Amino acid sequence: MTAAREAAPETSSILIVDDMEENLVALEAVLGSLAHVVRAQSGEEALKAMLRQEFAVVLIDVMMPGMNGFETAANIKGLDQTKDVPIILLTGAAVDPNYAYHGYTVGAADFLIKPFDPWLLRTKVNVFLDLHRKNHQLVEQAEQLKRLLTADGGRPGVVPAVPDPARTSTEPSYDTDHPSYDTDHAAPQEEPDRLAEIVGQLARLEVLLRDADSSGRTGLADRIVELEKAVERLRTACDT
Template identity: 85%
Template sequence: MTATREAASETSSILIVDDMEENLVALEAVLGSLAQVVRAQSGEEALKAMLRQEFAVVLIDVMMPGMNGFETAANIKGLDQTKDVPIILLTGAAVDPNYAYRGYTVGAADFLIKPFDPWLLRTKVNVFLDLHRKNRQLVDQAEQLKRLLTADGGHPGIPSAAPDAHASAEPSYGTDHTDPTDPAEHPAPPKVPDRLAEVAGRLAQAELLLRDADSPGRADLADRIVELEQAVERLMAARET
C-alpha cells in the first residue's frame, strides 16, 4: 500500500484483516461499493497499514495465526494514533460463548458471527463511515473558523490592534479650530465586525453538535472549539473598548 496518511484522509476507507484470501475477497465484494477497502492478512500487517493511513472502521477476523484478532484489536486501541478507530470482530459459527465478551473488553465496537448477512454487515459498517465523515467535517469546520479568526484578528486569543494615528502625536488644531480628539467631531469607527459575531454563532452550533454526540474524540474537539469561542469573546471585548 503506497497511499500516505494525508492522501488517504480525503476519502473514508475500510481496513479488512483476515489470513484467508477467500474471506478478504468476500468482504471486499460486500463492502467495496461503500468506500475504499484495504486488505491485511495478519495483525502485524494491519497495524502497519493503520499507521500509514486513516480508516473509518476496521474489520478483524478473530482466528488468525500469530497475532489473533483480540491481540490485534488490543494493540490498535493501545496506540494514540489509532485508539479511536472503531473495530468489528468477525468469527466463525463454532465460537466460544466468551468471545463476544472478550471482544468488547479489548475495545471492539461490535462482534459478528460468520456467515453474516451481507445487508447487516453493510448497515453496520455504513454507520461508522457516516460517523467518520461527520467527524471530519466538524474538524474541517473548526479549522476553517480558526483560519477565519486568524485572518480577522491575528493569532487567536491575541487581538491585533490597528495603530492609533493620534496616540503619539501632539494635539493639532487647524484653521477650522476642530479638535481631532473630540469624539463628537470624530466618531469612533464601527466596533465588532459582523464576521466575528458570525464566527461566534457558528462555533456555538458546532460545540452543541459535538456535545450531543456520543463518540470517541468528540469531547476533545468540543473543548478545542470552546477555546476558539473564548478567543472570539476576547477579540470582541477588546474591540468594544
C-alpha cells in the same frame, strides 16, 4: 497486502483483516462500493497498515494463526495513533459464547457471526463511515474558524462569512484599507453580525464534538470554547 482500488485522498477507507483469501474476497465484494478497501492477511500486517494510513473502521477475523483477532484488536487500541478507530470482530458460527464478551473487553465496537447478512454488514459499516466523514468535517470547520479569528495577528477587522455546508453566502465583503472604501456608506453592523454568526457556529461545533464521546474531540471542544471567548472580545471591541 493489496488495495482493492485506488481512492481519492479525501475518501474514507476500510481495513479488512483475515488470513483466508476467500474471506477477504467476500468482504471486498460486499464493502467495495462503500469506500476504499485495504486488505491485510495477519494481525501484524493490519497494524502496519494502520500506522501508514487512516481508516474509518477495521473488520478483523477472530480465528487467525499467530496474532489472533482479539490480540490484534487489543494492540490497535493500545496505540495512541489508532486507539479511536472502531473495530468489528468477525467469527464463525461454532463459537464460544464468551467470544462476544471478550471482543468488547478488548475494545471492539461490534461483533458479527459468520455467515452474516451482507445488508446488515453494509449498514453497520456505513454508520462508522458516516461518523468518520462528519468528524473530519467538524475538525475542518473548526480549523477554518481558527484561521479566521487569528488572521492579521488577531487584530479586530472584517471577518469573512463562515463557510456553511448547508448554504452558500452571497453577502459582499468590505475592505476598509482600500482607497475606494466609502466609510459614509459602509455597513456598520456587518462586522458584529458576522462575529455573532461565528459565535453561533462555534457553539454548535462544541456541542457536536462533546456529543461524539471521545477524549480527543472533547479537547477540541475545549479549544472551541476559548475561540468563543476570543470572538466575544472582538465583538466588544467592535461595539466600543
